[in-house]
């Protein structure tokens with residue numbers, strides 16, 4: 787039997803994202819429920835989509 791494990795069930799709703807803040811370059815944490823990311827340094831909030839698109843663009847350089 788295969789149990790489905792939801793990674794967002796844990797007490798901490800934040801998942802460390804592999805992206806940097808678009809403003810200050812700090813670490814972003816993904817707030818899974820809202821599909822948003824928050825910076826641990828400047829506390830700016832971005833949508834996951836926004837961060838992902840910016841990351842793809844910079845990687846294409």
Ligand SMILES: [Zn+2]
Pocket residue numbers: 807808809810811812825826827828829830
């Ligand atoms: Zn920041």
